[in-house]
Each structure stands twice: as structure tokens, then as C-alpha cells.
Amino acid sequence: MPPAKRRRVTIQDVAELAGVSKGAVSRSFNGAERLPASTVQRIHDAAEQLGWRPNAAARAIKGAPAHTIGFVLQRDPDLLGIDPFFPLFLAGVERVLSDNAYSITIRFVADEAQEARCYRDWVAEGRVDAFIVSDLRDDDPRFALLDDLGGTAVVIGEPPADVHRPAVFHTSDDCIDEVVEGWVARGHTRIGHVMGDPALQHGRRRRDVWARALERHGLPTDALAVGGFTEAGAVEATRALLTAAEPPTAIFYANDVMAAAGMRVMSELQLAAGTDVAVAGFDGIPLGTYLSPQLATIDCDYVELGALAGQILLAELAGRPTDPERCELPARFLARASYGTDVAAVR
Amino acid sequence: MPPAKRRRVTIQDVAELAGVSKGAVSRSFNGAERLPASTVQRIHDAAEQLGWRPNAAARAIKGAPAHTIGFVLQRDPDLLGIDPFFPLFLAGVERVLSDNAYSITIRFVADEAQEARCYRDWVAEGRVDAFIVSDLRDDDPRFALLDDLGGTAVVIGEPPADVHRPAVFHTSDDCIDEVVEGWVARGHTRIGHVMGDPALQHGRRRRDVWARALERHGLPTDALAVGGFTEAGAVEATRALLTAAEPPTAIFYANDVMAAAGMRVMSELQLAAGTDVAVAGFDGIPLGTYLSPQLATIDCDYVELGALAGQILLAELAGRPTDPERCELPARFLARASYGTDVAAVR
Structure with a gap:
């Protein structure tokens, strides 16, 4: 039998000790969303007790929102120049974001491993405040990933029934x-x-x-x-x-x-x-x-779809959840x- | 007469005392480009003597490259969905960047003041390693701004003769x-x-x-x-x-x-x-x-144009300046x- 390894303390441990979700732990440190002061205190006490803390450089910049939305795409970049969805959707998103001094950061990834790393790095380094999740796949791993990271997101497309994230689709x-x-x-x-x-x-x-x-x-x-x-x-x-x-x-x-x-x-x-x-x-x-x-x-x-996605993200970041959660736009x-x-x- | 105000120490003061450009001061702190060790020492001595230091949160994250290229656009976002240049160019840029695990951050601004603020913030906060400068204007203020910030950039279009920045254009x-x-x-x-x-x-x-x-x-x-x-x-x-x-x-x-x-x-x-x-x-x-x-x-x-722009940026960031400085692509x-x-x- 190999010798027992000392397990690294994770955000999950802090969440369990404080009796909150991992998302709440994350949010209590990045300041992007308001939590009751008593909850924040309980989480920070738990983190101190376990000797856990978020990445320091990340926290330094995460004190302030990044004013940036992340868009990770697992597709061939060449499709950008062909698929009319992308530029029109982006125009709609940007119309809303630019009015609110937000930027969008786009990254093309080759596979699911790169995709997950990109989500984790951006959250850890405080590079983005929220994500746009599009091109939904079967058993899409991004929903669990977002829950794990405590990230804010808008879904473009119709997510599975058990996913409770704001979504917009035609x-x-x-x-x-x-x-x-x-x-x-x-x-x-x-x-x-x-x-x-x-x-x-x-x-x-x-x-x-x-x-x-x-x-x-x-x-x-x-x-x-x-x-x-x-x-x-x-x-x-x-x-x-x-x-x-x-x-x-x-x-x-x-x-x-x-x-x-x-x-x-x-x-x-x-x-x-x-x-x-x-x-x-x-x-x-x-x-x-x-x-x-x-x-x-x-x-x-698609311009309207993008604009709606942008509005939902800004509302979520301001602590105003979307109602209804799923917003359907009619095609004609x-x-x-x-x-x-x-x-x-x-x- | 109003009382004399104590002037804030600027990067310009540090540059003058160390006998280098503002860009060199900036680079000596962000580590994105190599400078001779003796130059870095001279700059850091000057900074210490004057009590100047770059923004702390920015420096924390700037120690490592952001692996992000900034693209600030002073145009109507709606043009994204109409102008074929943009998605094709972006596809070309992304084809090169994604192979090198780089992202692109896009921001639409309404005017020159917003534009300048965005450039300054991104550099100060270490959010981008370099810029793409397109849609050239007469007496374009972005060249002086980039010199001031010590920023790396590629120009899309033909810049004035006295601008020594790598440029690509048809x-x-x-x-x-x-x-x-x-x-x-x-x-x-x-x-x-x-x-x-x-x-x-x-x-x-x-x-x-x-x-x-x-x-x-x-x-x-x-x-x-x-x-x-x-x-x-x-x-x-x-x-x-x-x-x-x-x-x-x-x-x-x-x-x-x-x-x-x-x-x-x-x-x-x-x-x-x-x-x-x-x-x-x-x-x-x-x-x-x-x-x-x-x-x-x-x-x-435009895909080729974008790919070339991406390659030039990565080479510049790796300390390999483009030769020739201006790269012309023939239209047909x-x-x-x-x-x-x-x-x-x-x-």
C-alpha cells in the first residue's frame, strides 16, 4: 500500500465546513456579488481554519470586477469568417457591453481539456466576471465546471432541464x-x-x-x-x-x-x-x-439574441437574476x- | 496665486533619471520583454530614488504575461455584423493565437477619450500583452499613446512614415x-x-x-x-x-x-x-x-491578413522584431x- 498522501485543501473543503456552496466561497473572495456579511465571515473563518486561500495575484485584481465577459469557443476559428451567427451575435453583445464599458475576451480552444483550463485560469486570475456559453453539446461538462468555479454565465441555447442558468435561444x-x-x-x-x-x-x-x-x-x-x-x-x-x-x-x-x-x-x-x-x-x-x-x-x-445575452449578464452581475430563467426568441x-x-x- | 502643488512622480520622471524611454521603464517592470540586467537595475534604482512604482495589483499579475491581445475599436458594434473584414480578420488572428494559447480581448469605445482610457487601463492592469491597431485615422493619437505606454502593437493599415511599428496591409x-x-x-x-x-x-x-x-x-x-x-x-x-x-x-x-x-x-x-x-x-x-x-x-x-498580424505580434512579444517593418499583401x-x-x- 502506498503511503497516505496529505490531501491538498480545496475550495470544496471550505464550502463544506462553512455549509455553503463552492460558488459562495468563490464569490465571498472575489467581491463580484454581494453575500450577507455574516456568510462572508463564516466562509473566511472556515478558509482560515483550513489554511486555504485563493490565488493572491488573482485576488489582488479580483477585488475590482474585471469588466470583462469571457467567451470560450471549442470550434475551428475559420468558422468565424463563414458562420453569420458569430459576427451578428457579437455585434448584439457588444452593443450592450460597450454602453456599459465592458469588454469581451474570446479564446478558441481545441478540446475539452483546454476549455476547462481556460475557464479555471480566467476565474483564478480574475480576468473575467462572467461567461457566455454557446454551442451546447451532449452531457456538456461546462455546467458542472461553472458550478465548481462559482461563475456567472448566460447560456446560448436550450440547456438540460436540471441546469438552472439563465438561457436565451430561438x-x-x-x-x-x-x-x-x-x-x-x-x-x-x-x-x-x-x-x-x-x-x-x-x-x-x-x-x-x-x-x-x-x-x-x-x-x-x-x-x-x-x-x-x-x-x-x-x-x-x-x-x-x-x-x-x-x-x-x-x-x-x-x-x-x-x-x-x-x-x-x-x-x-x-x-x-x-x-x-x-x-x-x-x-x-x-x-x-x-x-x-x-x-x-x-x-x-442574432443581433437581438446577443443584446439580450449581454443584458442578462449585466443584470446577473448586478445581483438581479433573470426572470424567466429561459428566454425564448421566436424565429420567423x-x-x-x-x-x-x-x-x-x-x- | 494658488499654493504650489506637489507634482506626482510619473513614469516620465523615472525614464529621464534613468536615461531611458518610458517604454523601457514599463518593460523593466512587466517582464514581458528582455532588457539588459544593468538597464533594469538602473531603472529600478531611479524608481526607488523617486518613490515611484507601478500599480501593485497590476504588477502582481503583470509578472506573468497575460497571454491576451487587446483590440480596441472606435466604431459602431453593429458594423461587426455587416463588414466582412472583421470576422475573417478575426478568424485569421485567432487561428494563430489559439495555436499559441493566446486570447483576444475586444472593446468597443465611443470616442478618443474612452479609447485612450481603455489602452491605459489595460496596460496598467496587465490585462493585455499587446494591441491590434486598425481603422487608422488622420493624426492618429494611438501611436503617441502606445509610445507613452511602452506597448507592443501591430498596425493594420499603412501608418505615417515616421511611425516605426510593424504594419500589415493590402x-x-x-x-x-x-x-x-x-x-x-x-x-x-x-x-x-x-x-x-x-x-x-x-x-x-x-x-x-x-x-x-x-x-x-x-x-x-x-x-x-x-x-x-x-x-x-x-x-x-x-x-x-x-x-x-x-x-x-x-x-x-x-x-x-x-x-x-x-x-x-x-x-x-x-x-x-x-x-x-x-x-x-x-x-x-x-x-x-x-x-x-x-x-x-x-x-x-483578410484571413491571411489576420494570421500575419497574429504571427507578427507573437514574434514581437518573443523579442523578434518584424523585418521588413511594413508587410504588404497584394489584393487581386x-x-x-x-x-x-x-x-x-x-x-
């Missing part, structure tokens, strides 16, 4: 239903989907809603190809769908960039978008109205020319 | 000449310009190069309207130019977003872009190839369908 299921139902009403029986990244919740969700809508009508769901949210992926996926034995007469794309790329493939295949193949996208990018035909799309106001379907008319007219 | 004058010369060779005699924001150097430069090219041929430069780099501005500007007594037969837009908006105005006026009115833009946005006709454009690789003109053919064929 509800678009109704719009996807509207797209499919409209095509079914116009006589389409083979309705395809070019899906996003299957590793991301919103990529899978859009596919699932599309598939359920078809199943309600007993229509096949096999005209499905993965585009991964990228132009190159959409070109491949569209070619695969349209050169198959039974090509779809309508395609719902999980984002507008893929829809635009898909419409170019159609023109290369001598097919007219909106006439030979009905097309709808997702996002509502401004340039959709400059395409020929104009791109039908499920429009989400814009049936522009690419959505097409009746199949009878089309074929 | 050279596009030749491309603008190529656009205008090509139209003149095709028989156009009224060539218009929808310019960007006259307050920004690159907005004025594109107009000036366009005007000089016309003047070389003795052609008029009055078909000029300000679009301000925005869609709404371009719609107004295009309408004004095309409904004038002598409308231009070709229009060079200072960016692609304005060109796309302009082409939609043309279609509303029953004019065919590329046939009735030749069109060229600037930026090389990916969606340009999805427009009908495809948008001719002066293509700049892509003469796609909207550029049109001969005027004879057009009219």
Missing part, C-alpha cells in the same frame, strides 16, 4: 414545420434536408424536426445528406441528393450559406432553384435577398421566391 | 487602376464611384485612386456618391447616380456589400447589372459568386460577369 421548430407543411400542401412528396454538423445540438434538432414533420404525413426521410454547415459540404451534399435515383423536389438547408452553395450546384446541373427544386435555408443572412431567386429562410435575429419563416410554387407548376 | 491601388483602365478600354466614359466612409483612410484612398485613374484619361469624376460602406447608404447612392441627368455606365463600389445592394437597386430600376451598368466591388466576399451576375471584385485575403482583381463587356455590346 425557437424555430414551428418554422421548420411551416416550411415542410407548406411544401407538402404544394404537392411535394420527396423533401430533402442538408443537415448541419451532427455533433452540434442545433444541427441535429433541425434534422429531427424536419424528419418528424415528414413522418406525420407518411413521407420518406431518406433524402438526407450532411453538409456540416459549410459551403464545401453543401456542394457535395446537394450533388449527392440531386443525382440520386429519386432526387428530392424540395430541399431544406440547415443554414443559408449551404442553401446559397446548393443553389449554385442546381444551376450547374441545369436545374432552376425555386422552379425545378424548391429551396429554404436557415439564419436569415442579409445577402439572401440579393440571390436569384431570393432565398427563402428561417430568419433569426420568410417565404421568398426560392420556396417555389405548386409542384404542378414546377414539374 | 495594396490595392493597382487593382483599382485595373478596374478603371479596363472599363475605359471597353469604351466607358462615365465611370461612377460609391465611396465608403470619408472619415476612414481606406474609404478616401479608394476614391482618390479611382479619381486619379479617370483624370489620367481626362474623364469626369463627378459621378460620385457616398455610401458609407453600408447597404442603406449604397441604395441611396446608387439611386442618386442612376437617376441623374447623365448616369454612369459603370460603377466601382468601395465594398461588396454596397455593390450587392446597388445591383438590387439596378434591377428595381429595370437595369441589368453587367449589361446596362457594369459593376465592381471590393473585399471578395464569398457570397459574391452566388449573385447574378457574379460580382466582380477586388479580392483581399477578379473580373467576374458583373464587370461587363464592351460598351458597344452593352448599350
Whole structure:
């Protein structure tokens, strides 16, 4: 048997002795949120008794808020230049933050280990007051991590039911239903989907809603190809769908960039978008109205989403929790020319 | 006469006593750049003699690099969601920074006073190791500010000749000449310009190069309207130019977003872009190839620009100054369908 190691005192030990959460211990030292004076005293007594203290350099700067929001992204930085969500969302966040003299610190990480280290370092060094958590994953480890760090955060997307963090997201299921139902009403029986990244919740969700809508009508769901949210992926996926034995007469794309790329493939295949193949996208990018035909799309106001996220963070930091905890923004379907008319007219 | 106030000791006093620059004093305390040990000793002696010391909390954290690059922007945050430069440039910067575990902190400021305060605070609090300086203005106060703070920076754009800072920028004058010369060779005699924001150097430069090219041929430069780099501005500007007594037969837009908006105005006026009115833009946005006709454009690789800026910053921080100091990236003109053919064929 190896000799017993002396265990390092952790924030958990202090929390247990003081009878509070780890978050409360953290907050009692960083001064970012108000706790009753008696609680702070009890926590600091417990910390002293156990010989625990937060990192000194960190505490020196943490006395004052950092006036900075942290945004850690586990995705390819190149997506920044492609995904319309990011700049519009950031514009909304910044519109609110800059009015309040807050900055945003962005870090791209390669994996979960780097991600966790970044969260821990930023909190330990007092570099940020709160986090924006986006691109939700299954069994997302960031919620436990935030609880552990006692960090403030806003979630972009719909978190699991047992996560009690303020969250903002668009509800678009109704719009996807509207797209499919409209095509079914116009006589389409083979309705395809070019899906996003299957590793991301919103990529899978859009596919699932599309598939359920078809199943309600007993229509096949096999005209499905993965585009991964990228132009190159959409070109491949569209070619695969349209050169198959039974090509779809309508395609719902999980984002507008893929829809635009898909419409170019159609023109290369001598097919007219909106006439030979009905097309709808997702996002509502401004340039959709400059395409020929104009791109039908499920429009989400990402600037509004970002602004709301910024307001929630500032309120949380000021000790005013969000009510309701989950804030849903409605998307809306814009049936522009690419959505097409009746199949009878089309074929 | 008011009583003489005792003047506070400043970094300038320490620099003068030690016979070094303010930047050297700053660097001797933050440890971010190596100085000869004897110089550091001389500076610290001078500081002690005068009773000067850098902010304690700042120094505590400044002992270690912040591994963060600062990006202060004096522009409307909403432009983030419109201007293709920003997300692509940021993607390039992040591609390099994330590989080196660096973050980027972004702050939008309303005016020069806020801007200067942000630079000073970030340096004093050790929040950033270096700055990205973009959107150059006339008599830009940021160069003196950086000298004062002893800060490391990379300039995006062409700084005045007396500024010795590493700089990266695209050279596009030749491309603008190529656009205008090509139209003149095709028989156009009224060539218009929808310019960007006259307050920004690159907005004025594109107009000036366009005007000089016309003047070389003795052609008029009055078909000029300000679009301000925005869609709404371009719609107004295009309408004004095309409904004038002598409308231009070709229009060079200072960016692609304005060109796309302009082409939609043309279609509303029953004019065919590329046939009735030749069109060229600037930026090389990916969606340009999805427009009908495809948008001719002066293509700049902003991802490459950002990556280069990131590399320069990391090299500077590692004590390896950039050589050459100014790094020019060539833009290239892509003469796609909207550029049109001969005027004879057009009219």
C-alpha cells in the first residue's frame, strides 16, 4: 500500500465546513456579488481554519470586477469568417457591453481539456466576471465546471432541464414545420434536408424536426445528406441528393450559406432553384435577398439574441437574476421566391 | 496665486533619471520583454530614488504575461455584423493565437477619450500583452499613446512614415487602376464611384485612386456618391447616380456589400447589372459568386491578413522584431460577369 498522501485543501473543503456552496466561497473572495456579511465571515473563518486561500495575484485584481465577459469557443476559428451567427451575435453583445464599458475576451480552444483550463485560469486570475456559453453539446461538462468555479454565465441555447442558468435561444421548430407543411400542401412528396454538423445540438434538432414533420404525413426521410454547415459540404451534399435515383423536389438547408452553395450546384446541373427544386435555408443572412431567386429562410435575429445575452449578464452581475430563467426568441419563416410554387407548376 | 502643488512622480520622471524611454521603464517592470540586467537595475534604482512604482495589483499579475491581445475599436458594434473584414480578420488572428494559447480581448469605445482610457487601463492592469491597431485615422493619437505606454502593437493599415511599428496591409491601388483602365478600354466614359466612409483612410484612398485613374484619361469624376460602406447608404447612392441627368455606365463600389445592394437597386430600376451598368466591388466576399451576375471584385485575403498580424505580434512579444517593418499583401482583381463587356455590346 502506498503511503497516505496529505490531501491538498480545496475550495470544496471550505464550502463544506462553512455549509455553503463552492460558488459562495468563490464569490465571498472575489467581491463580484454581494453575500450577507455574516456568510462572508463564516466562509473566511472556515478558509482560515483550513489554511486555504485563493490565488493572491488573482485576488489582488479580483477585488475590482474585471469588466470583462469571457467567451470560450471549442470550434475551428475559420468558422468565424463563414458562420453569420458569430459576427451578428457579437455585434448584439457588444452593443450592450460597450454602453456599459465592458469588454469581451474570446479564446478558441481545441478540446475539452483546454476549455476547462481556460475557464479555471480566467476565474483564478480574475480576468473575467462572467461567461457566455454557446454551442451546447451532449452531457456538456461546462455546467458542472461553472458550478465548481462559482461563475456567472448566460447560456446560448436550450440547456438540460436540471441546469438552472439563465438561457436565451430561438425557437424555430414551428418554422421548420411551416416550411415542410407548406411544401407538402404544394404537392411535394420527396423533401430533402442538408443537415448541419451532427455533433452540434442545433444541427441535429433541425434534422429531427424536419424528419418528424415528414413522418406525420407518411413521407420518406431518406433524402438526407450532411453538409456540416459549410459551403464545401453543401456542394457535395446537394450533388449527392440531386443525382440520386429519386432526387428530392424540395430541399431544406440547415443554414443559408449551404442553401446559397446548393443553389449554385442546381444551376450547374441545369436545374432552376425555386422552379425545378424548391429551396429554404436557415439564419436569415442579409445577402439572401440579393440571390436569384431570393432565398427563402428561417430568419433569426442574432443581433437581438446577443443584446439580450449581454443584458442578462449585466443584470446577473448586478445581483438581479433573470426572470424567466429561459428566454425564448421566436424565429420567423420568410417565404421568398426560392420556396417555389405548386409542384404542378414546377414539374 | 494658488499654493504650489506637489507634482506626482510619473513614469516620465523615472525614464529621464534613468536615461531611458518610458517604454523601457514599463518593460523593466512587466517582464514581458528582455532588457539588459544593468538597464533594469538602473531603472529600478531611479524608481526607488523617486518613490515611484507601478500599480501593485497590476504588477502582481503583470509578472506573468497575460497571454491576451487587446483590440480596441472606435466604431459602431453593429458594423461587426455587416463588414466582412472583421470576422475573417478575426478568424485569421485567432487561428494563430489559439495555436499559441493566446486570447483576444475586444472593446468597443465611443470616442478618443474612452479609447485612450481603455489602452491605459489595460496596460496598467496587465490585462493585455499587446494591441491590434486598425481603422487608422488622420493624426492618429494611438501611436503617441502606445509610445507613452511602452506597448507592443501591430498596425493594420499603412501608418505615417515616421511611425516605426510593424504594419500589415493590402495594396490595392493597382487593382483599382485595373478596374478603371479596363472599363475605359471597353469604351466607358462615365465611370461612377460609391465611396465608403470619408472619415476612414481606406474609404478616401479608394476614391482618390479611382479619381486619379479617370483624370489620367481626362474623364469626369463627378459621378460620385457616398455610401458609407453600408447597404442603406449604397441604395441611396446608387439611386442618386442612376437617376441623374447623365448616369454612369459603370460603377466601382468601395465594398461588396454596397455593390450587392446597388445591383438590387439596378434591377428595381429595370437595369441589368453587367449589361446596362457594369459593376465592381471590393473585399471578395464569398457570397459574391452566388449573385447574378457574379460580382466582380477586388479580392483581399483578410484571413491571411489576420494570421500575419497574429504571427507578427507573437514574434514581437518573443523579442523578434518584424523585418521588413511594413508587410504588404497584394489584393487581386477578379473580373467576374458583373464587370461587363464592351460598351458597344452593352448599350
